[in-house]
Amino acid sequence: xxxxxxxxxxxxxxxxxxxxxxxxxxxxxxxxxxxxxxxxxxxxxxxxxxxxxxxxxxxxxxxxxxxxxxxxxxxxxxxxxxxxxxxxxxxxxxxxxxxxxxxxxxxxxxxxxxxxxxxxxxxxxxxxxxxxxxxxxxxxxxxxxxxxxxxxxxxxxxxxxxxxxxxxxxxxxxxxxxxxxxxxxxxxxxxxxxxxxxxxxxxxxxxxxxxxxxxxxxxxxxxxxxxxxxxxxxxxxxxxxxxxxxxxxxxxxxxxxxxxxxxxxxxxxxxxxxxxxxxxxxxxxxxxxxxxxxxxxxxxxxxxxxxxxxxxxxxxxxx
Numbered sequence: 001x002x003x004x005x006x007x008x009x010x011x012x013x014x015x016x017x018x019x020x021x022x023x024x025x026x027x028x029x030x031x032x033x034x035x036x037x038x039x040x041x042x043x044x045x046x047x048x049x050x051x052x053x054x055x056x057x058x059x060x061x062x063x064x065x066x067x068x069x070x071x072x073x074x075x076x077x078x079x080x081x082x083x084x085x086x087x088x089x090x091x092x093x094x095x096x097x098x099x100x101x102x103x104x105x106x107x108x109x110x111x112x113x114x115x116x117x118x119x120x121x122x123x124x125x126x127x128x129x130x131x132x133x134x135x136x137x138x139x140x141x142x143x144x145x146x147x148x149x150x151x152x153x154x155x156x157x158x159x160x161x162x163x164x165x166x167x168x169x170x171x172x173x174x175x176x177x178x179x180x181x182x183x184x185x186x187x188x189x190x191x192x193x194x195x196x197x198x199x200x201x202x203x204x205x206x207x208x209x210x211x212x213x214x215x216x217x218x219x220x221x222x223x224x225x226x227x228x229x230x231x232x233x234x235x236x237x238x239x240x241x242x243x244x245x246x247x248x249x250x251x252x253x254x255x256x257x258x259x260x261x262x263x264x265x266x267x268x269x270x271x272x273x274x275x276x277x278x279x280x281x282x283x284x285x286x287x288x289x290x291x292x293x294x295x296x297x298x299x300x301x302x303x304x305x306x307x308x309x310x311x312x313x314x315x316x317x318x319x
Contacts, residue, residue, distance in 0.1 A: 003032075003088075005072075006025060007021060007036065007045075007087070008039070008071070009047070009072050009082065009310060010024060011056055011057050012072060014175070014178065014187075016055070016056055018033055018036065024085055024088040025085070029255050031305065039055075043064050045243050045277065046063055050218070052083060067281060087100065087168050091136065096175060097180065099172055099176075112253060114248070116295055117299050118281075118294065118295040120284075123227070123281055124281050127222070127279060128236060129300055132236050135205070136158070136159065136160065137234075140157075140160070140162070140205040141203040141225075142154075142161065142209070143196070143221070143225055144164070145166055146209075148168050148177045148215065149170075150163070151163050151174070151177075152177065152178075152186075154207070160211065161187075162186075162203075163189070166192050193211065194217065194221055194224060200227050201228070203230055204233040205233060205234050205235075205236075206225045206226075206229055206234070206236070207238075208225060209236075212239045213240060213248075213254045213259075213318070214255060215254040222235075222237075223267075226268075226272065230304070234304075235273075235299075237299070237300040238297065239258070239300075240297060241258050241298045243295055243296075245292055245293055247292070264276070264278075264298075277302075278298060279298070279299045280298055
């Protein structure tokens, strides 16, 4: 069916909504929804809900994914209808970028104020990459993905990656950044960090970057993250060491003023993980230009012990 082939071709470029597809295809919403329903039922595409919006993308199932890609390769790229689809798709993504830029600009000053309190982002990111290791990682999960920066940072090391966030405005920014960086293996989805619906034991890298200080119950979020961790996988938390800057609580909604190594270690122990390493990224000075206390960024990295346990058990049986 020509319209369904066009839909599959469009979804190969990333996540799109029903509204996006009706705009591009020039068809009514009921007709597009009917096509999408059939494609979902047959496993060729996936659907998930974000508030009142539904997003669609190609299935990552190995058999169906390869089938769809082989079908798309047979299409004529200079076909007039497909070229018109591409032009309208560019318009949809341009509008996505415009809205993301507007939201970012409206909040940039607050984010810049916080960045000025700690070491440069590039220093933190390099320390995080070193602490986590080269991989490669089959699947990565970024909890509280925000702008999607961690997805972009780890793209060279992760085959596929999923960023989750409960804020739809931030997800719009992340989608725009994924489009800009052409991260074919990355996607984002709305979800609550306290109740992840992403599969258990799936991800061999889980990152929680500057998220815990916003949460009522960070320990529960760590437990959820550990449940998503594949045997032998790695989980990395980036957040602030304990500090006394009340302005972050009053003006930036930080519920926690940093974390001690002991508290993070206890939460990991409760989640069943004992192997924890800690690294501090010190600020350039003890205070900022405004006289505020500069913040120390901590990187806590833990590894799931289940493969080690299995190997030890196998060795004992051989002995």
